[in-house]
Amino acid sequence: MKIMDPRQVIIRPIITEKSEGLQKFNTAYVFEVVDKANKLEIKEAVEKIWNVTVLKVRVIRSKGKMRRVRYKRGKTPEWKKAIVTLQKGQTIDIY
DSSP states (O other), X not given: OOOOOHHHHXXXXXXXXXXXXXHHXXXXXXXXXXXXXXXXXXXXXXXXXXXXXXXXXXXXEEOOOEEEETTEEEEOOXXXXXXXXXXXXXXXXXX
16 A cells, blocks of 8 residues: 555544543544545654654544435545544644
8 A cells, every 4th residue: 555645644623522632631632534544654753743642543434325405415525533642741733
């Protein structure tokens, strides 16, 4: 598999109440990532972009849902998110 540029692997950070709680208590951050990225690529991308040490990467694939707008049926896109746990005491400035 071709290794991607670190900035191409991570699409955006996901900022919700749940992800804020993970940041405060577990030093874990949530990112939307490219569908084809694996755990090693995600780990290397986070380490290179923010100069931190990643301990663990968990990946979740979200399936697209069927939606309807008036008479047309469609599907929301499928996407992938990663929960990245950092070494104790390290942080990422997302804002």
